[in-house]
Amino acid sequence: MPVDVSNLSGGSLIVAWQLKDKNVLIVGGGDVAASRIENILVADAKITLIAPHEGLHPQTKEYIAATPRITYHDRVFAGAGDLEGVDMVLTAIDDVERSREIVALCRARRIPVNAADIPPSCDFYFGSQVKRLPLQIMISTNGKGPRLAHHIRTRIEDSLPQGVENAIERVGELRSKLRERAPGVGGELGKKRMRWMTDLCNAWDLDELSLLDDAAMKKLLDEGWENGQVPSPQDVLPGAKLRGEVALPFSLLVPTVVGFFAGVACTAVAVHRFSPRN
Amino acid sequence: MPVDVSNLSGGSLIVAWQLKDKNVLIVGGGDVAASRIENILVADAKITLIAPHEGLHPQTKEYIAATPRITYHDRVFAGAGDLEGVDMVLTAIDDVERSREIVALCRARRIPVNAADIPPSCDFYFGSQVKRLPLQIMISTNGKGPRLAHHIRTRIEDSLPQGVENAIERVGELRSKLRERAPGVGGELGKKRMRWMTDLCNAWDLDELSLLDDAAMKKLLDEGWENGQVPSPQDVLPGAKLRGEVALPFSLLVPTVVGFFAGVACTAVAVHRFSPRN
Numbered sequence: 001m002p003v004d005v006s007n008l009s010g011g012s013l014i015v016a017w018q019l020k021d022k023n024v025l026i027v028g029g030g031d032v033a034a035s036r037i038e039n040i041l042v043a044d045a046k047i048t049l050i051a052p053h054e055g056l057h058p059q060t061k062e063y064i065a066a067t068p069r070i071t072y073h074d075r076v077f078a079g080a081g082d083l084e085g086v087d088m089v090l091t092a093i094d095d096v097e098r099s100r101e102i103v104a105l106c107r108a109r110r111i112p113v114n115a116a117d118i119p120p121s122c123d124f125y126f127g128s129q130v131k132r133l134p135l136q137i138m139i140s141t142n143g144k145g146p147r148l149a150h151h152i153r154t155r156i157e158d159s160l161p162q163g164v165e166n167a168i169e170r171v172g173e174l175r176s177k178l179r180e181r182a183p184g185v186g187g188e189l190g191k192k193r194m195r196w197m198t199d200l201c202n203a204w205d206l207d208e209l210s211l212l213d214d215a216a217m218k219k220l221l222d223e224g225w226e227n228g229q230v231p232s233p234q235d236v237l238p239g240a241k242l243r244g245e246v247a248l249p250f251s252l253l254v255p256t257v258v259g260f261f262a263g264v265a266c267t268a269v270a271v272h273r274f275s276p277r278n
Numbered sequence: 279m280p281v282d283v284s285n286l287s288g289g290s291l292i293v294a295w296q297l298k299d300k301n302v303l304i305v306g307g308g309d310v311a312a313s314r315i316e317n318i319l320v321a322d323a324k325i326t327l328i329a330p331h332e333g334l335h336p337q338t339k340e341y342i343a344a345t346p347r348i349t350y351h352d353r354v355f356a357g358a359g360d361l362e363g364v365d366m367v368l369t370a371i372d373d374v375e376r377s378r379e380i381v382a383l384c385r386a387r388r389i390p391v392n393a394a395d396i397p398p399s400c401d402f403y404f405g406s407q408v409k410r411l412p413l414q415i416m417i418s419t420n421g422k423g424p425r426l427a428h429h430i431r432t433r434i435e436d437s438l439p440q441g442v443e444n445a446i447e448r449v450g451e452l453r454s455k456l457r458e459r460a461p462g463v464g465g466e467l468g469k470k471r472m473r474w475m476t477d478l479c480n481a482w483d484l485d486e487l488s489l490l491d492d493a494a495m496k497k498l499l500d501e502g503w504e505n506g507q508v509p510s511p512q513d514v515l516p517g518a519k520l521r522g523e524v525a526l527p528f529s530l531l532v533p534t535v536v537g538f539f540a541g542v543a544c545t546a547v548a549v550h551r552f553s554p555r556n
Contacts, residue, residue: 012294014416015402110388124293138292144450147479159437172422201425259534263541
């Protein structure tokens with residue numbers, strides 16, 4: 001069947017931008033700026049914040065006080081000089097004209113820029129986010145319904161298994177250990193590593209992966225990787241609960257029990273009413 | 279309570295990059311390139327693909343044949359000249375050294391670049407994606423467990439309500455109509471628009487929003503926006519099902535029924551066994 005490209009349109013390229021030790025300029029200090037600050041700190045960047053003190057949101061003030069990773073200037077944006085050495089710019093000010101001027105300066109310097117509330121001026125949009133680091137999930141409605149993105153975020157949060165971030169952290173450690181044991185970038189070995197990790201993640205569920213400790217990882221690598229196989233969780237985690245032993249989930253248990261007693265009650269009533277002694 | 283920034287670390291800045299009518303260069307044509315092509319087409323960009331024909335993945339060939347939005351060159355990357363007028367570069371080749379050379383050329387020109395399989399050389403990472411345009415959801419494990427991101431994606435897909443993309447599309451249309459009726463960027467009016475849309479999205483659920491047609495939107499704006507209130511779905515959608523009338527969800531119905539008949543059966547057996555006639 002030939003590929004259908006007609007429905008491939010109307011979206012964005014959603015990416016995880018890397019900002020470790022990069023310089024991000026935020027112009028403005030209100031509530032939007034406060035939420036931007038959180039997003040940027042999570043990404044391990046350094047922040048320069050330019051905004052008159054009287055306009056700072058309480059949350060913004062708290063961030064400035066809480067971390068040396070924010071350099072704060074109590075003034076308005078002063079022009080191209082403020083863009084020196086800057087890797088990304090976010091404007092969050094009420095002045096649309098000033099915002100557009102900043103965007104134009106950034107464009108000329110090929111600095112990625114987001115101007116709050118002016119979508120056509122943005123190189124990139126933000127969305128609603130679930131953060132369970134190292135897991136991050138971003139929900140974008142491509143500008144159609146930011147509020148709906150919040151609703152969807154809540155649903156997604158409810159659907160994530162507890163401890164999912166631990167499972168990811170453990171798998172990340174195992175990947176590092178595997179790369180130490182079988183080093184090198186790309187090529188056949190890289191593909192073999194990737195296949196083994198994929199097989200493992202398909203064979204184990206998230207709860208099992210979250211139980212991996214140093215000893216279990218060593219056993220997995222010694223007995224699994226070295227022999228080109230993926231041991232079962234039961235082989236590696238002696239105390240772990242076997243799958244299939246898992247109890248009936250609570251969400252199924254309640255209606256089952258309710259139904260059971262309703263059945264008992266109805267039958268008892270029926271028997272009592274229609275029994276020959278009555 | 280002072281803000282705690284100690285746990286704000288180890289992540290990325292997840293953004294929806296805007297590529298409409300931009301030029302994206304993809305170097306390489308294998309399976310990774312094929313998945314990149316899909317992501318870039320979704321974002322409405324133009325693609326230049328440079329890769330020798332003999333290395334093309336069947337899916338890549340299909341994309342080239344299917345759309346004029348891909349300009350294909352049957353050759354290897356030829357140097358800085360290939361970066362002329364390019365807004366973003368993705369490499370997906372097995373040659374790590376060549377990939378790093380391309381990355382260095384991009385860096386010098388401030389062109390955002392992703393080099394498949396060489397995380398330290400990437401300005402941005404890709405993740406696992408749910409696409410129900412205009413809804414896009416991206417799951418990143420920040421490089422710790424790409425395979426787990428796929429598992430989580432499946433869970434998220436299962437948790438999304440049917441027709442969620444229709445609800446978003448309708449809300450997007452309503453936002454456009456509202457902006458036509460009360461135009462202007464930023465300021466008090468912008469905030470009033472945003473508040474009204476937020477109130478609406480909080481008061482209506484996704485199923486109800488997906489039923490908005492032109493007539494219903496007009497009624498919402500005439501009777502709601504103009505009077506500074508949010509009408510209920512029942513006022514605007516005469517045929518719509520009231521909330522609260524919704525039937526017992528299937529997931530609860532099955533265990534309830536099973537429990538009921540188990541209760542009936544157990545009671546019947548007990549009555550039969552212990553009845554005085556036996």
